[in-house]
Amino acid sequence: MSRPHEIPENELIRYIEMMMPLGFTAKALSIELGFSADYIKTRAQRSEAVKDAIIKSRLAHTSAVMKTFNQVLLDPGHEKWSMTVAERVASRYMADEEPRESGGSDGSVDVEAAADKVIGDLGEKR
Structure with a gap:
């Protein structure tokens, strides 16, 4: 299946550098x-x-997540979509946690606890 002779190495590297940070896996590119x-x-x-671009992409994603959390945490009366987005993101980080006690059985996620967990996870990765 390999055809390394058909695409020059420098063009292949440029393509990989462009696509992998966007989330394309090696399997998808193959x-x-x-x-x-x-x-x-x-x-x-x-x-x-490629390594630098992937790191920058992950940092940008983390930054966007934290901005969403900050909007919600600093201004609970913020537009409703922000809370929805934050809760959706929070649910990814808190999938194994119990539903929030103050909202109870509706299955909602405690955004503040999720933000604390994300901040803790980021601190461990440094």
Whole structure:
């Protein structure tokens, strides 16, 4: 399945550098480009630009999540969509937690507890 001779190495690296930070996996790129997933992973691991771009992408995502939490936590009367987004994001981090006690059995997620958990997780990764 590998066809490394058909695409110049520098073009392949540029394509990987552009697509992996957007969330494309090595397997998805292997299907699209016709290379093996291992070949693409090897090329991506050699590229500092890919590593930097993925880190920047993850930081931008984390920053967006934290901005949403801050909007909700600092201004509980904020527009309703912000609370919905924050609760959706919070539910990803608190999937194994019990529903909030002050809202009870409706299955809602305690956004403040989720924010604390996210901040704690970020501190551990540093």
